[in-house]
Amino acid sequence: MEYGLQLSNLDFSELRDRAQAAESQGYSVITVPDHIVAEGIEKSFDPRHLSYDPMIMVAVLAEATKKAQVGHLVLCNLFRHPVITAQSLASLDRLSGGRLVAGLGSGWTEREFRMTGLPYPDIATRLRMLDEALTCIRSLWTQEETTFTGEFYRFEGCILWPKPVQQPAPPILLGGSGKGLLRVAAKHADVVNIIADTGKPGYIKLENVARFTDDAFRSKVRFLRDEAARLGRDGGKIRISNVVFSTVLTDSPAATRATAEGMAPMFNTTPEGALRSPMALIGTPEECAGELRRRARDWGVTQVLFGGGIDARTQQRLAEEVFAHV
Numbered sequence: 001m002e003y004g005l006q007l008s009n010l011d012f013s014e015l016r017d018r019a020q021a022a023e024s025q026g027y028s029v030i031t032v033p034d035h036i037v038a039e040g041i042e043k044s045f046d047p048r049h050l051s052y053d054p055m056i057m058v059a060v061l062a063e064a065t066k067k068a069q070v071g072h073l074v075l076c077n078l079f080r081h082p083v084i085t086a087q088s089l090a091s092l093d094r095l096s097g098g099r100l101v102a103g104l105g106s107g108w109t110e111r112e113f114r115m116t117g118l119p120y121p122d123i124a125t126r127l128r129m130l131d132e133a134l135t136c137i138r139s140l141w142t143q144e145e146t147t148f149t150g151e152f153y154r155f156e157g158c159i160l161w162p163k164p165v166q167q168p169a170p171p172i173l174l175g176g177s178g179k180g181l182l183r184v185a186a187k188h189a190d191v192v193n194i195i196a197d198t199g200k201p202g203y204i205k206l207e208n209v210a211r212f213t214d215d216a217f218r219s220k221v222r223f224l225r226d227e228a229a230r231l232g233r234d235g236g237k238i239r240i241s242n243v244v245f246s247t248v249l250t251d252s253p254a255a256t257r258a259t260a261e262g263m264a265p266m267f268n269t270t271p272e273g274a275l276r277s278p279m280a281l282i283g284t285p286e287e288c289a290g291e292l293r294r295r296a297r298d299w300g301v302t303q304v305l306f307g308g309g310i311d312a313r314t315q316q317r318l319a320e321e322v323f324a325h326v
Helices: 012-025 054-064 082-095 110-116 123-142 179-188 206-211 214-230 253-267 271-276 285-299 312-325
Strands: 002-006 029-032 069-072 100-105 146-149 154-158 172-176 191-194 239-244 246-249 280-283 301-306
Touching (some): 002 312, 029 054, 029 100, 029 301, 054 069, 054 082, 082 100, 123 146, 123 172, 172 179, 191 214, 214 285, 239 285, 253 271, 253 280, 271 280, 285 301, 285 312
Parallel strands (some): 002 029, 002 301, 029 069, 069 100, 100 172, 191 239, 239 301, 246 280
Antiparallel strands (some): 146 154
16 A cells, blocks of 8 residues: 655645655655645635645655655646646656656636636536546657647647656546546546545535445446446556545544544534545544555555645654554
8 A cells, every 4th residue: 555645735844844754754655736725615715725836836845855756636637738737747757856646637626717717617528628638748748749639739749858757657647536537537547536526516515525435436446447448458557546635543442433423424424434434534543554454455445645634743643553554
């Protein structure tokens, strides 16, 4: 199992310190989000949440670390033209010495588009745009010239130099949940980070969080791998990533139960459902290690990323008390 972080709402000095600590603690992937506004469930948000340029943030991660993969969870395709995304990510791959993981998604937070006036097409259109963008980005990384005529993007003898260090290309991580995104991932992705559905509604709906259960996660993995096989890819080689937004380490099974009972309404589920929710990890270190083993066995998860504003103490405790026992 590979462990990583999604770090957010941090100033650059703290981002650097947390990344260096994470690498020394054994985390092998460190990512940042790509948002103008960071929304929570049912459109809740903090207008003073720190939202620095995500390319600069990954540059800070690259300079602060020596071995860990660095990247985004995930870039919003609609914020940048594919040639700019390809150029920025190739630059980061070279800056990091070949440690970039290229995380992309279709974009989902409707508020960001409404407040900026950026076009916000329906989810089907956004997914077709993502599909084309990924085709173009990979070509720009691997071909001397790229010529492409699609529904959304046009290239005529386009060049990009230098190429990324990682050949033929940095690993592509796609984030999302709906069948449309999973079809795109089956075609393009090396890693898929499966989350609750946000693409179609444009925000995190509580009812979609409640539907994102143990069974739903497994169903999405099966769908992804079946789609990959239909396209002639080995679906078993696509790595499955799980991002945990709520991490609570308890001191006893009784405290675990009480925490699950308290958090269950937030996920609109039962305490048992909260304990098995893909969005949470709740329990004593021993219980958490057991749950991570179960996710690896039952879901095929090979990567777990901890986000949701995880604090430095929990980051350290996970590394010292949980990971070694999985």
